Amino acid sequence: MYDRFMALKLIELWLAEDIGNYDLTAQLMVDPSASATFYMNAREPITVAGIEVAATVFQHYDPRVEVKIQAADGQQVDKGTLLMVVSGPAQSLLTAERTALNIIQRLSGIATETRKYVAAIAHTKARLLDTRKTTPGLRMLEKHAAACGGALNHRLGLDNGVMLKDNHIAVCGSISNAVARARQAAPALTKIEVECDRLEQVREAVAAGVDVIMLDNMPIPEMREAVGIVAGRAQLEASGGIRLDTIAAIAETGVDFISTSKPLQSAPAVDIGLDDSF
Incomplete structure (x- = not known):
């Protein structure tokens, strides 16, 4: 779930970027009194994401626009599926x-690609995680x-948990020291995660009582x-170097989670x- 207040701020920026002072073509070619109805549809099989954001773009620009949403975020739809009907001032x-269209195409692209990775590990207990490698300004929507x-x-964000990486550990001297320092100051219910790239580090992290x-x-x-x-x-x-052709084998090792930025970045x-017709 995304923050709708923040989404409205983004929509204002997007519209300002695209329109500038005014839509010259629409002003010149379309009668101000003209009305129209348009049909948003999937032109390929997709997993829908951002349908309400796209609807809000129309209604935020002009409250007179009527929107009828025909699909839901997370829904897998076939080519030709009607997603939305918009009516109002042309x-x-x-x-x-x-x-x-830009935002729903982008977000649905991420959802559709993510679904491929999820399907590849569905036969295991592993769950797919996203990462913080998101487009600046679009994190909440891309994670949605x-x-x-x-x-x-x-x-x-960085305030959502403690993740001790190699440089944090280097500053503290060891995994044990880093975990002890984090335990001393972190809120009681905060999980502590440690990054390990060698088995001896895994042993030390277990001994230190880390959560992840x-x-x-x-x-x-x-x-x-x-x-x-x-x-x-x-x-x-x-984590690291996860690809669609390797993720199943990684999941089959027995890990609980697999994190990758691939679906968001590529x-x-x-x-x-x-x-104008459907």
């Missing part, structure tokens, strides 16, 4: 069209899209060994159209 519909595709959200161990860029045989070492005393997250925008 000038307004044409002016807001590209902004609305990842969730629509079946992933779980990792940290939304990230196996960073660790070869699959070592991941299996790490699962045995931990033996359920902490949750295990595999997902192509899906093909969604806004037509």
Whole structure:
């Protein structure tokens, strides 16, 4: 779920960026009194994400626009599925069209790509996590899209949990010291995660009583060994170099989570159209 107040702020920026002072073409070519109805549809099979955001783009630009949403975020739809019907002043519909399409195509692209990764590990206990490698300014929406595709959200921001990486550990001198310092000051219910790229670090992290161990860029045989070492005393997250063609084998090692930025960073925008007939 995303923050709708923040989404409205973003929509204002998007519209200002695209329109400038005014939509010259719509002003010149469309009678101000003209009305129209357009149909938003999927031009390929997709997992929907951002349908309410796209609807809000139209209504925020012109409250007179009537929107009928026909699909839900997280829904998998076939080519040709009707997603939304928008009716109202023709000038307004044409002016807001590209902004609305841009965001739903981007977010649905992330959701659709994420769904592929989720499906690849569905036969295991592992769950897919997203990352903080998001487009600046679009994090909450891109993470919403990842969730629509079946992933779980990792940290939304740096204030959402303690993750001790190699440089944090180096500053503190050891994993044990770093964990002890974090335990001393962190809120009582905050989970502590430690990044490990060697098995000896995994052993130290378990001994320190961490909640989650990230196996960073660790070869699959070592991941299996790490699962045995931990033996359920902490949750295990595999990360680094995750690809669609490798994720199943990683999940089969017995890890609890697999985090990857691939669906967020490399997902192509899906093909969604806004037509005058359906």
